[in-house]
Amino acid sequence: MPNFEAGKFDVIVVGAGHAGVEAALASAKIGAKTLVLTINLDMIAFMPCNPSIGGPAKGIVVREIDALGGAMGKVIDKTHIQMRMLNTAKGPAVRALRAQADKVLYQNEMKKLLEEQENLTIHQAVVEELLVEDEKIIGLVTQVGAIYRADAVVITTGTFLRGEIIIGDLKYSSGPNNQQPSIKLADSIRDLGFDLVRFKTGTPPRVNSKTVDYSKTEIQPGDDVPRAFSFETTEFIMDQLPCWLTYTSGETHQIINDNLHLSPMYSGMIKGTGPRYCPSIEDKIVRFSDKPRHQIFLEPEGRNTREVYVQGLSTSLPEHVQRQLLASIPGLENAEMMRAGYAIEYDAMVPTQLWPTLETKKIKNLYTAGQINGTSGYEEAAGQGLMAGINAGLRVLNKEEIVLSRSDAYIGVLIDDLVTKGTNEPYRLLTSRAEYRLLLRHDNADLRLLEKAYKIGLVSQARYEKFLEKKSRIEVELKRLRSLMIKPNEVTQALIRSVEGSELKDGIRAADLLKRTEMNYDLVAQLAPSEIELTIEEKEQIEIQVKYEGYIEKSLQQVEKLKKMEDKKIPDKIDYDAISGLATEARQKLKLVRPLSIAQATRISGVNPADVSILLIYIEQGKIAKITG
């Protein structure tokens, strides 16, 4: 087929999953003329696995995306069927929102957003080849021979890249949910010299809810207070659908043990590395054989469908065994399977081949984001997509790129982990990966990030002004509470007694009173009324900042130290072979990762403090130019 010139864009985004849509929207919003290409226009922002968004760490990523002007939070706020705040009792830093999504509504809403975005062109096409000149991306070619020219390209192929679905001993070339896979693009990426690894993930079967006996299950309702991911959402969906909880039975475990030889996981057919945190049911039963039962959550896939996602039953066993498994679970005895579960293997980039901007080190102006970088999860994908889209756009517009640090955002933790440490399995964000998680909270995502988004035009003037107002109200009120003395008079003591606190002996600052566990903002405000009426979010913000001041202060001190190390930049042209004192392993790792700062160098495994000292001495001496020769 003859090739033809199909157009010239600033940025082209390949793929329109959760990473692709954020990348395309961000790039277009900051002013780059953007094209997004997808294999199937009906699959924009499709959720091939669980119908939910958020949860610990991930939910905070969605808040961060929103604070940075991204779409995920706003779209799920409009299309969810249920929302819950998790970990409310475990501390402010780990509170996280999770929503059950109406999958189809979510896709439609996201597609609409793309269609209406200025500067953004949407087209259905299969990309087969990347065009590179002088180690710089210049465009790409599609299956029909269309050549698109671009100054920057963002690749977000998810599990499509040389995807293969596996059910029992059946294995076929496919993207998720029987979509057309992306094979030639995988060849093209490999031919450019990138290291690819083979990862694996999986999904459980779906059943028809009219055949489920819910009387044998426990109801899992959403919260009955209004919740939203986006800081801008003002309309809340209160009409929610419940999820349901049931358990595997002894029979389930028996069936799996009897059929283990049919599982591609154990027959050796699957070679890709699967995630430990997301094991298949056969994995759970083999590895945790002493557990008598496992939880199974039944999650509706939407309001206009009967399809139900069977969370906890991810499997690649043959379909006839899957049917037996379903029948062995209380409530699902007569359930009709609508789709079988499957495992999927796909190609992923070794992410240490990327700069922290998500640009590849090898090919200039080429970015990758999402599952192709070795992550799993819609939120992880969206966070990377957003940053890759921002940075590709900024590059084209000749503006300074943005890298979020580990103390700025979970997105910063995610990307730094990937590009600095790499990953041996599909990477999932966990709160324990964030060393400053007390600072990376659900409630303060806007305070952490909105300013950055405003500066590059991702957030409107109106939103920014509203944000500044909120920020100033919080500051004013904090200052007031920290200086105002509360007298130990009868009114005060009575209030303290009413919440079973110990009475005051002396006057106390309002902020110190608020620090007491039994106190909250509204109680203190009764004794020290404020002239300004604060919103619930502002009150929460004040409570957290006052109550956990000591811990927050400690974290901030650690961040100060980190910042100093981050300010020690390592020149890109440094020649590690010329630095004599480095240990061999450290030298190899440094050459591979090419850290941008001393802080990043310290996080590379195999680079020990002595190596860092030696590096520092060379850099301080300004000898770099001489030793690169």
Place this chain on the structure above:
Amino acid sequence: MEFDTIAAISTPLGEGAIAIVRLSGSNAISIANQIFHSPNGKNLFNQASHTIHYGHLVDSETDEIVEEVMLSLMKGPKTFTREDVVEINCHGGIVSVNRVLKLVLINGARLAEPGEFTKRAFLNGRIDLSQAEAVMDLIRAKTDKAMNVALGQMDGRLSRLIKTLRQALLETIAQVEVNIDYPEYDDVEEMTIPLMIKNGMWVKEEIEKLLVTSSQGKILREGLSTAIIGRPNVGKSSLLNSLIQENKAIVTDIAGTTRDIIEEYVNVRGVPLKLVDTAGIRETEDIVERIGVEKSRQVLKEADLILLVLNNAEKLTIEDRRLFEAIEGMDVIIIINKTDLPTQIELEEIKQLAGEKRIVTTSLLQEEGIDELEEAIASLFFEGTIESSDITYVSNARHISLLHLAKETITDAIEAAQTDVPVDMIQIDVTRTWEILGEIVGDTVEESLLDQLFSQFCLGK
């Protein structure tokens, strides 16, 4: 670069009448000021730079006088490192200088890494590149060695205990983390506050016990308690004298506080020995005869190392055999002395009695075999990996200061748990404790938390 305040012993150990502990960094003066008491109540902050002050160092926790010192005060930038520097001149000797180091570490200084003073001097622009390159070599060499030594010298029991404590903390952390990251999973037991307090208390108690033993000298810091035993006239006194002569006794005649046993300190190839009952030996009386069977058993039991001296020129006696019985199961080196005289003793018989224990033959009179004895002592405790003495003490001081830190952080965690602070905050201090203990055993791989998480719990969709 972190420019926190660092400290180290900057004179060679075991030599000289005076030793110097050097502090450098922005808090050097304030740390010194916290522990320094001069007769006329000087505040170091008000003193001129480059002045010397006489006074005492006082442990603020116990109000005990630790050392009599001369303290040199030098304010940056006219110092070696260009930072504020305080040099504490104290009595030369392992015990005193270590106490001083420990005191400044507890009061906020960090133990300097090998070559760190010089590194700072360089980074602050004080020295040129050729000097700096020498420093790099030093850093490289010393770090590798320090790592070997840190691992090699670590007392097996200590490292096992620390690992047990870390595992207990890790399990607690993993359980909290799993509750946080997988809140909907009911099959993971909730790590409750009372349970966290219970686990925290246990860890704290164990750390406290360790700190007590550390001050009793069980962790090498104050020396291995060493008893020289043997019948009258076998050469105990000569052995004592030659150990002291060879190695220069560093502290002499410290009277025991509760019992009439005199101790002396010697440094044998990096192994600090605290020789007990040296007076008894000098009087050439057998310890058992002199202080009674019960008490001598006690002394032997408390000893980390026993040197049993036999006479080459006589056959084994009943007393010799009794001594062999008394030292069953202890760390012992058997010394067959007087090889300058004709051999009467039956070597085969001794080998049988000795079992696994090392046997060394000496002629203390002709100064033969002392090297082998020292070698045996060193290899018994370090398996021959140690070359110089300084790192031993430095590492030990480091362990102790880390244990103090760990105690502080776990105490913070327990107090927080007792005052209804949310679990996520408590977790910060629990994790910190785990990390600090990890620094002692040289293991801070963060991935181990995730490994723990996924091997301990069944998670996923």
